[in-house]
Amino acid sequence: MPRSSSRSSSPAPQTVSVxxxxxxxxxxxxxxxxxxxxxxGEVLQYLAQVAxxxxxxxxxxPATRKRWPDGVAGxxxxxxxxxxxxxxxxxxxxxxHRTSTNDYVLxxxxxxxxxxxxxxxxxxxxxxxxFGRTGTPLPPDRLVLxxxxxxxxxxxxCAEVARLARDVLVGMGLEPFPVTSGSKGxxxxxxxxxxxxxxxxxxxxxxxxxxxxxxxRHLESEHPDLVVSDMKKSLRAGKVLVDWSQNNxxxxxxxxxxxxxxxxxxxxxxxxxxxxxxxxxRHLTYPExxxxxxxxxxxxxxxxxxxxxxxxxxPERMATFDHAPSDRLAAYRAKRDPDRTPExxxxxASGAAGDGDAPTFVxxxxxxxxxxxxxxxxxxGVLVSWALPKGEPTDPKQNHLAVQTEDHPLEYGAFEGxxxxxxxxxxxxxxxxxxxxxxxxxxxxxxxATLHSERRGSRRLALIRTxxxxxxxxxxxxxxxxxxxxxxxxxxxxxDHDEHVDDGEAxxxxxxxxxxxxxxxxxxxxxxPRPMLATTAPPAALARxxxxxxxxxxxxxGFRAVVEVTADGADDARVRLTSRSGQDLTPTFxxxxxxxxxxxxxxxxxxxxxxxxxxxxxxxxxxxxxQQRANLTRPRDVEKARRAVRVDLVLFDVLRVAGRSLERRAxxxxxxxxxxxxxxxxxxxxxxxxxxxxxxxxxxSRLMRLEGVVAKRRGSTYTPGARSRDWLKVKxxxxxxxxxxxxxxxxxGTGREDARVAGSLLLAVPDADGTLRYVGKVGTGFREADRxxxxxxxxxxxxxxxxxxxxxxxxxxxxxxPERVAEVSYxxxxxxxxxxxxxxxxxxxxxxxRGWRTDKSPADVTVEG
Numbered sequence: 001m002p003r004s005s006s007r008s009s010s011p012a013p014q015t016v017s018v019x020x021x022x023x024x025x026x027x028x029x030x031x032x033x034x035x036x037x038x039x040x041g042e043v044l045q046y047l048a049q050v051a052x053x054x055x056x057x058x059x060x061x062p063a064t065r066k067r068w069p070d071g072v073a074g075x076x077x078x079x080x081x082x083x084x085x086x087x088x089x090x091x092x093x094x095x096x097h098r099t100s101t102n103d104y105v106l107x108x109x110x111x112x113x114x115x116x117x118x119x120x121x122x123x124x125x126x127x128x129x130x131f132g133r134t135g136t137p138l139p140p141d142r143l144v145l146x147x148x149x150x151x152x153x154x155x156x157x158c159a160e161v162a163r164l165a166r167d168v169l170v171g172m173g174l175e176p177f178p179v180t181s182g183s184k185g186x187x188x189x190x191x192x193x194x195x196x197x198x199x200x201x202x203x204x205x206x207x208x209x210x211x212x213x214x215x216x217r218h219l220e221s222e223h224p225d226l227v228v229s230d231m232k233k234s235l236r237a238g239k240v241l242v243d244w245s246q247n248n249x250x251x252x253x254x255x256x257x258x259x260x261x262x263x264x265x266x267x268x269x270x271x272x273x274x275x276x277x278x279x280x281x282r283h284l285t286y287p288e289x290x291x292x293x294x295x296x297x298x299x300x301x302x303x304x305x306x307x308x309x310x311x312x313x314x315p316e317r318m319a320t321f322d323h324a325p326s327d328r329l330a331a332y333r334a335k336r337d338p339d340r341t342p343e344x345x346x347x348x349a350s351g352a353a354g355d356g357d358a359p360t361f362v363x364x365x366x367x368x369x370x371x372x373x374x375x376x377x378x379x380x381g382v383l384v385s386w387a388l389p390k391g392e393p394t395d396p397k398q399n400h401l402a403v404q405t406e407d408h409p410l411e412y413g414a415f416e417g418x419x420x421x422x423x424x425x426x427x428x429x430x431x432x433x434x435x436x437x438x439x440x441x442x443x444x445x446x447x448x449a450t451l452h453s454e455r456r457g458s459r460r461l462a463l464i465r466t467x468x469x470x471x472x473x474x475x476x477x478x479x480x481x482x483x484x485x486x487x488x489x490x491x492x493x494x495x496d497h498d499e500h501v502d503d504g505e506a507x508x509x510x511x512x513x514x515x516x517x518x519x520x521x522x523x524x525x526x527x528x529p530r531p532m533l534a535t536t537a538p539p540a541a542l543a544r545x546x547x548x549x550x551x552x553x554x555x556x557x558g559f560r561a562v563v564e565v566t567a568d569g570a571d572d573a574r575v576r577l578t579s580r581s582g583q584d585l586t587p588t589f590x591x592x593x594x595x596x597x598x599x600x601x602x603x604x605x606x607x608x609x610x611x612x613x614x615x616x617x618x619x620x621x622x623x624x625x626x627q628q629r630a631n632l633t634r635p636r637d638v639e640k641a642r643r644a645v646r647v648d649l650v651l652f653d654v655l656r657v658a659g660r661s662l663e664r665r666a667x668x669x670x671x672x673x674x675x676x677x678x679x680x681x682x683x684x685x686x687x688x689x690x691x692x693x694x695x696x697x698x699x700x701s702r703l704m705r706l707e708g709v710v711a712k713r714r715g716s717t718y719t720p721g722a723r724s725r726d727w728l729k730v731k732x733x734x735x736x737x738x739x740x741x742x743x744x745x746x747x748x749g750t751g752r753e754d755a756r757v758a759g760s761l762l763l764a765v766p767d768a769d770g771t772l773r774y775v776g777k778v779g780t781g782f783r784e785a786d787r788x789x790x791x792x793x794x795x796x797x798x799x800x801x802x803x804x805x806x807x808x809x810x811x812x813x814x815x816x817x818p819e820r821v822a823e824v825s826y827x828x829x830x831x832x833x834x835x836x837x838x839x840x841x842x843x844x845x846x847x848x849x850r851g852w853r854t855d856k857s858p859a860d861v862t863v864e865g
Contacts, residue, residue: 013025013026014026014028016114018110018111018114019109019110019111020111021087021089021111023087023111023114023115023118024118025041025044025114025118026118027040028040028041028044029041030071031071032068032071032072032120032122032265033071033072033263033264033265034071034072034073035263035264036264036265036285038265038286040117040120043117043122043259043265044114044117044118046259046265046286046290047110047113047114047116047117048110048113048114049290049293050257050286050289050290050293051110051113052298053256053257053293053298053300054107054113054255054256054257054258055107055108055109055110055113056298056301056304057126057255057256057257057300057303057304058107058124058126058255058256058258059106059107059108059130060106060108060130060131061106061107061126061127061129061130061131061255062080062093062095062104062105062106062126062127062131063104063105063106063107063124063125063126063255064078064079064080064104064124064125064126064252065078065079065080065105065116065119065121065123065124065125066078066079066121066122066123066125066261067079067119067120067121067122068120068122068261069120072122072261072262072263076261080102080104081102081103081104082103082104082105086105087115089111090105090112090115091105091106091108091109091112092104092105092106093106093131093135094135106131107124107126107255122258122259122260122261123254123258123259123260123261124254124255124258125252125253125254125255125258126252126253126255127140127205127249127250127251127252127253128140128141128142128143128144128205128208128246128247128253129141129205129249132444133404133444135328135330136328136380137249139192139203139204140192140203140204140205140208140247140249141191141192142189142190142191142192142303143169143174143189143190143192143208143211143212143247144187144188144189144190144212144246144247144253145165145176145187145188145212145215145216145242145243145244146181146185146187146241146242146243146246146253147161147162147165147185147186147187147188147240147241147242147243148184148185148240148241148243149184149185149239149240149241150228150233150236150237150238150239150240150241151236151237151238152237152238153238153239153240155180155185155186155281155282155283156279156281157226157239157240158185158186158240159178159186159276159277159281160226160240161219161223161226161227161240161242162176162178162186162188162276163273163276164219164222164223164227165188165215165219165242166188166273168215168218168219168828169188169190169215170732170733171733171734171825171826171828171846172211172733172825172826172846172848173733173781173825173848174190174191174192175190175191175302175705176188176189176190177189177190177270177299177300177302177303178270178271178272178273178276179256179268179269179270179271179300180268180269180271180281180282180283180284181254181260181268181283182254182258182259182260182262182266182267182268182269182283182284183254183260183262183266183283185240186276187253187254187268189256189300189303190303191302191303192208203780204249205247205248205249206248206249208247209244209245209247209248211846212244212247213229213244213245215242215244216229216242216243216244217229219242220242225239226239226240227239227240227242228240228241228242229241229242229244231243231245254268255268256268256269256270256300257269257270257289259286264285265285265286266283266284266285266286267283267284267285267286267289269283269284269288269289269292270298270299270300271299272299302705328380328381328382328407329345329346329382329406329407329408329409331406331407332406332407332408332409333345335406335424336423336424337423340420340423341419341420341423341424342415342417342418342419343412343415343417343419344409344411344412344415345409346382346409346410346411358436358437358438358452359377359378359379359436359437359439360378360410360413360434360435360436360437361375361376361377361378361413361434361435361436361437361449361451361453362374362376362383362412362413362414362431362433362434363375363376363388363391363392363431363432363433363434364376364415364416364429364430364431364432365429365430365431365432366387366425366427366428366429367427367428367429368419368425368426368427369426369427370389372387372388372389372391373387373388373391373392373432374386374387374388374405374429375387375388375392375402375479376408376412376413377437377447377449378410378413379442381410382407382408382409382410383407383408383409383410383412383413384404384407385404385405385406385407385408386402386403386404386405386463386477386479387402387403387405388400388401388402388479389401389403392461392479392481393461393479393480393481394481395481396480396481396482396483399478399479399480400478400479401476401477401478401479402463402477402478402479403475403476403477404465404475404476404477405475413434414431415429416429416430416431417429433451433453433455433456434453434455435451435452435453435454435455436451436452436453437449437450437451437452438450438452440460440785445464445465446462446463446464446465447462447463448460448461448462448463448482449461450486458485458486459481459485459486460481460482460484460485460486461479461480461481461482462479462480462482463477463478463479463480464477464478464480465477466478484640528562528564528576528578528582528607529562529607529655529720529721530562530580530582530720530721531560531562531580531609531720531721532609532653532718532719532720532721532722532724532727533580533721533722533723533724533727534710534723534724534727534728534729535723535724535725535727535728535729536728536729536731536864537711537728537729537730541728542694542730545693545694545711545728547692547693547694548714549713549714549715550694550711550712550713550714551667551668551671551689551711551712551714552689552690552692552693552694552697552709552710552711552712553652553687553689553690553709553710553712554687554690554701554704554706554707554709554710555701555706555707555708555709555710555729555730555731556611556613556621556650556706556707557613557621557622557623557706557707558611558612558613558614558621558623558626558650559579559585559611559612559613559626559630559854559855560579560580560609560610560611560612560855561577561578561579561580561585561609561610561611561612561649561855562577562578562607562608562609562655563575563576563577563592563595563607563608563609563610563649563651564576564577564578564605564606564607564608565595565596565599565604565605565606565607565608566604566605566606567601567604567605572596573596573597573599573601573604574593574596575592575593575595575596577589577592577612579854579855579856580855580856580860581855581856581857581860583854583855585612585855587632587633587635587638588629588630588631588632588633588638589612589629589647589649590638590642591642591646591647591683592612592647592649592683592684594683594684595649595678595684598678598679598680598681598684599677599678599679600677602658603657603658603677604658605656605658605659606654606656606657606658606677607654607655607656608651608653608654608655608674608678609651609652609653609654609655609718610649610650610651610652610653611649611650611652612626612647612648612649612650613626613647613648613649613650614626614628614629614645614646614647614648615646615648618705620704620705620706621706621707623823623850623851624783624850624851625645626645626647626851627851627852628641628644628645629641629642629645629647630852630854630855631854646683647683648682648683648684648685649683649684649685650685650686650687651674651678651680651684651685651686652671652674652686652687653667653670653671653674653718654670654673654674654677655718655720657673657677662718663717663718663719663720664717664718665717665718666714666715666716666717667712667713667714667715667716667717667718667726668714668715670718671689674686690709694709694711694730697709698730698732701732702732706732707731707732707733708729708730708731708732708733709729709730710727710728710729710730711727711728711729711730712726712727713726713727723862733825734825734826734828734864735823735824735825735826735850735864736765736775736823736824736825736826736844736847736863736864737765737821737822737823737853737856737860737861737862737864738763738764738765738775738821738822738823738824738844738861739763739764739765739766739772739818739819739820739821739822739858739861740761740762740763740790740794740816740818740820740821740822741762741763741764741772741774741800741801741802741805741815741816741818742761742762742794742800742801742805742813742814742815742816743758743759743760743761743762743790743791743794743813743814743816744758744759744760744761744762744777744809744812744813744814745757745758745759745812745814746758746759746787747759748811748812753812755791755814756788756791757787757788757791758782758786758787758788758790758791759779759787760777760778760779761777761778761779761790761822761849762774762777762805762809762813763775763776763777763778763822763824763844763847764801764802764818765833765861765862765863766858766859766861767836770859771802772801772802772818773802773804773836773841774802774804774805774806774841775833775842775843775844776843776844776845776847777809777847778824778844778847778848778849780847780848780849781824781825781848781849781850782849786849791814793820793852794816794817794820795816795817795819796814796815796816796817797815797816797817798815799815800813800815801815801816801817801818802818804841818858819857819858820852821852821853821854821856821857821858821860821861822849822850822851822852822853823850823851823852823853824844824847824848824849824850825847825848825850826844826845826846826847826848828845828846829842829843829844829845830842830843830844830845831843833863834863
């Protein structure tokens, strides 16, 4: 029988301490869920136990609450704004709406979560974006699809649609995570970070909504009997609505792990994809969720981990939409009275600081209660500011404290004068130094910039936040003078300092051996064998891959290399690395000379096949990291890049041992010989094949977040330079190598066009006869520096190198010599790329930039399928 909800027998209020906050808990035996007798005390206990999993998915997001003061059988209150009874320590942020300004709670800690439970908040709803440190809304960091069953449909149909959506999302470079909503349907989340679609500084909620809407319409067109994208109730009978609208910046979704205000205490519960195959799939209650958490941990952890790397707003993003800095100056103005202090209040007038091409900086000597220096960088229409108690450091061995203060208006960069006694910051202010700066990096908690001034010259500084985000010490930073300073390395034609050379840029300024390099780094006279190539597995072939006949290896996301180890004198050996296109990679990756110590001299000369990879902190290959090492040859450039990114060599085949060819021997024999001749240790690896059949191998690689699987016929020989059906590649995400034939400037056709910055790149692939065929453009997936660097890398030509670019996309285009190869991920082709039709030319859909393929030439590019 349900327990009574009578208040007469309620125990006395309890005062508890949660994370150092004192809360009074009342009516703990009050029944919130009559059907199960679940009490308020049990709800609070659940919140305490689930907090480590719930908080990462709700923190720093403005929360909308649904409260049931009399339990779920009573009246519900939908609440956004905090009221006067809210404890002062509850974290909050304000949002200005059309007719009002609301203060929203941020569910950042257990104390706040407990307070919500005490106030009968059962459901917590949050948007797909977070607030940054300064209160500025950050770009969305996740995409969500709400799969909502109509009359006659249920969870089974939602699960079917979820699997269909998953295929599309994975093709876009997004890994979705399913959550049964605890109400009716399923939510699919995908993190918008790293190399993901739209994980650029230009991303807005409108962009994500547009992509989600197109995805929903695509599913509807492909599966009209199952999917609907229109919210009209008359269209939804027996179908699943793919609700894309919750990506709107003003919309919210139930937070993962939140309870629901239903008859039973169900939860928005993360699930595995295997569970979605269960025909008896149902929603979970909170005891089941707690049991799963203890057993499996947070299945959504990868989604939350990406949020930690979310970028703060950048100049490139801010250039894409109107942004008023006035909200950023609210804290500044709240501390000052314009009638009592001569300090400026903004906005900047015409001709004020910040109107030039380069952003400005200023360091002001401030004789306030204590002497300090105020360091300010122009960013997003304001001066982001730090107080330096000991001033700017001059020795790389000594870091100085920097305390971030409120943002200041741009006019403050020219301010000198006296702040009257009794006013905030009272004292004398003089300009100690001022000028412009080159921005290298501006991330959440890290800023790197090179200052330029006539007064004190150029120097490179880094600011690193030491306080935890959202904590009481979040404004604590260190300012560091870097070891590498302007003038100590090469500069490109635009004057950018080249400590962290990106995308092979330094290699373009001078290839070949440099003075002081050993002779063996030059291109050898005898070409290395070309590697054997895999064919994209046709779907019909996958079911026929018998593990008795096929071995399944990891598909590595890196640069393919033929590796030659030869004798060099009486006792030494040397390693030469050659890319698939014949480029000598030896000077670029000197640490891989370590392989010479892992083989016996009796086996030389030795020729191996493998992949050069850059591993992230989790040991997963990350192609973007490898780009930072690409195409470098100067020892100084290589050494700088090595300090930032280390590489590993993965070996998976052997072609010659002691000069004898093994190419005609079976794969299994060659693998056994490879394991015999190499005694690997980092940075060299000889990984074993994956266990099980293809499905198990794919699931293993997916769990390890790898690119996919290569299936190799056990009895096959090695055919150098040939693309063989004895090796089949199966990718989780679809990728395509492309030839870059031009670019469209940022803001092309708007009057704000910037020809130095690429808004999108125009792409092509060669036909069988080598004729270039236009396949679309890519405008997402770029990092901050990419959009300028790609323009510098491309060799401009006067005419289009191909004929079939549609007029709207050719408008405002700058054409490039078709000599650079890149790689994109994509969702699908609009039509059959193998059999193009003049009336329906194939185009890449949802293309996302992955990076340059400096190891390949345009002749290597084929349709991946």
